[in-house]
Amino acid sequence: MTMSSMKIECVLRENCRCGESPVWEEASNSLLFVDIPAKKVCRWDSLSKQVQRVTMDAPVSSVALRQSGGYVATVGTKFCALNWEDQSAVVLATVDKEKKNNRFNDGKVDPAGRYFAGTMAEETAPAVLERRQGSLYSLFPDHHVEKYFDQVDISNGLDWSMDHKIFYYIDSLSYSVDAFDYDLQTGKISNRRSVYKLEKEEQIPDGMCIDVEGKLWVACYNGGRVIRLDPETGKRLQTVKLPVDKTTSCCFGGKDYSEMYVTCARDGLDSKGLLQQPEAGGIFKITGLGVKGIPPYPYTG
């Protein structure tokens, strides 16, 4: 039997205030991610190690690939198309128009090319905000928006099962990873249930991704870890600790999607925490996990 030797390294000291939404772009061997309060979309070339940054005019909470080229991003309360070459953004749709304190948070494209993203009230400090102000939406390829539900505290991690029949979702302050039945043809969700409740030391569930075995990887904000969950049994299968507390999200990337990339935040750390965690706000790469991920789905509109 061969043991996989796991390695965790900070590949980029970006000092993100709140790094989020890591997405692997195979075509450019790059990792895309955002720094929400810094209003930045970043692209790290894993071969040259160079970073390109585009600054938006509002907090940018997620980024995704676009089939027709460029990217899509959630900026403030807008779904936008992003042209990387000339750094221009075009608004595709706006949500929560009557909620002036709201912004989008995490987002991801479904297997049919719809861009799912949820909203939240702006925070006064990490996880301190007016509750139940958020909603979950998706932007269809024809640019119309559908709303799924409201009463969300912090809309966060999302992904779909390998057979596309289940949608997994995290509202962070519920401390739960939830599942819905998913209709890929219509984009409709139903039958919400919890598949995992976080333990106290795991802290706050944030971003999430699925692996080829259908297991969920959840980044635990303040928990300094990613955890691997079996959504069918409700059991935690593995804990991977990182040298930073405010781990926010994770995705698979690299060769054959065999590496995991993890984002994290600096905001919320005091001066002692920043000294103890100099890599806070960086991008971490985990190799040797022994399980692969799947390519991100591109937005088809």
Ligand SMILES: O=C(O)[C@H](O)[C@@H](O)[C@H](O)[C@H](O)CO
């Ligand atoms: O990244 C996010 O999803 C939120 O925008 C962040 O502010 C934190 O993760 C949140 O405070 C932890 O619950």
Ligand SMILES: [Zn+2]
């Ligand atoms: Zn998040």
